[in-house]
Amino acid sequence: MDTKAYIESGVIESYVLGLASADEAAELELLCMQHADIKNAVDEFAALIEANAFNNAVTPPPTVKDKVMLALSEEFEKEKNKIVPVIPLHTGNTDAETVTVAPKPTWRYLAAASIILLVVSTALNFYFYSNYKTSNEKYVALLEERNSLQAKNDVNLTRLNDYEESMHIIQNPDVQKIDLPGIKGHENTFAAVYWDSKTKDVYLLPAKMDALPSDKQYQLWAIVDGKPVSAGLVEDCNGLCKMSNVPKASMFAITVEPKGGSQSPHLDAMVVAGAVKI
Known part of the structure; x- marks a missing residue:
């Protein structure tokens, strides 16, 4: 198998970026086990994409965190000052005694954690999507540039072969x-x-x-x-x-x-x- 031609075909890039078909992915994974150079090519491109993602990381706007924390602070303040009735069980008096009690805020904490997780998840999704989009655009640009250079190289190679053949004809004593x-x-x-x-x-x-x-x-x-x-x-x-x-x-x-x-x-x-x- 011509592993060099396979590596240059673009299948590895499509696989790492999640664009390869199921058949292409299965074939590549099998070839990785059979050919070390193909496995190394996959690892190298994956590492390149990861490095590029970190180099082009997009930080969520700081206002998002401030708004979330402000909303949570107001919610906790309301719970802290909430007045609830308490009925003593050791007497027969059914009249409610009004005291200030801080209720167990378990579900509030869970809600707050859910909001924070939602914010983090949204930020991560935006981060990974932005990096994926940037990496994909760069990959497409590199692929087009490679194809353009390959086409120019083929033209120059054809010209060179024609010139060499011409020189052989001119130098022929017949x-x-x-x-x-x-x-x-x-x-x-x-x-x-x-x-x-x-x-x-x-x-x-x-x-x-x-x-x-x-x-x-x-x-x-x-x-x-x-x-x-x-x-x-x-x-x-x-x-x-x-x-x-x-x-x-x-x-x-x-x-x-x-x-x-x-x-x-x-x-x-x-x-x-x-x-x-x-």
């Missing part, structure tokens, strides 16, 4: 280079064709080619027995552009054609041309 300088009116334009004498594969390097309108496109032509033969449309590419295979040619040229190419070249739209050295 490949002939045909320079295509700009014709009159296009002196600052330049391209080069790399033609494999064995495979007859053709590669184009559009070194200095002006950008074209969206409805126009460059097209490469090979002059075969005095007639132009299309060698393909010039697309965006990294390094060398792979063109059509050309068995034989005496010359190569590039013209500007309508988007999608033409069956035959517009010679008045030629920009570069070069003869094949025999």
Whole structure:
């Protein structure tokens, strides 16, 4: 199993944050028992979330405690001064003797404790929810950043591979280079064709080619027995552009054609041309 790919898949983060499905959670817990690196990854991310929660703790407003304690104080003061009748049992006098007695405040204390627990519970719920929300937002942001970096890395890796392949083609002794300088009116334009004498594969390097309108496109032509033969449309590419295979040619040229190419070249739209050295 490729544990590195599994760790980078995002399942561990979803599991720790409580977002994983039951099947994903069961699979991860089983893999933790089989692979120490996966178990370590789970512990590390859980520790990271816990540290982040404490670093971003939200303290309940102090007014909450003051209001609760004030309400309890007023309630206890009422109970303290409450007048209740007491009837002595050792005499036959049924007249109530009025005395000041402090009743057992057991249920009041229980009520007070319940209120305090409610306040603490509310504060903790708010605390954990705030930290969860913050951690989840940071996790999503990190995940998006990782995906963006991964996409950029893939693009750069593709470019690097294309450049390396281009260098191998250019350095191949079987490949002939045909320079295509700009014709009159296009002196600052330049391209080069790399033609494999064995495979007859053709590669184009559009070194200095002006950008074209969206409805126009460059097209490469090979002059075969005095007639132009299309060698393909010039697309965006990294390094060398792979063109059509050309068995034989005496010359190569590039013209500007309508988007999608033409069956035959517009010679008045030629920009570069070069003869094949025999």
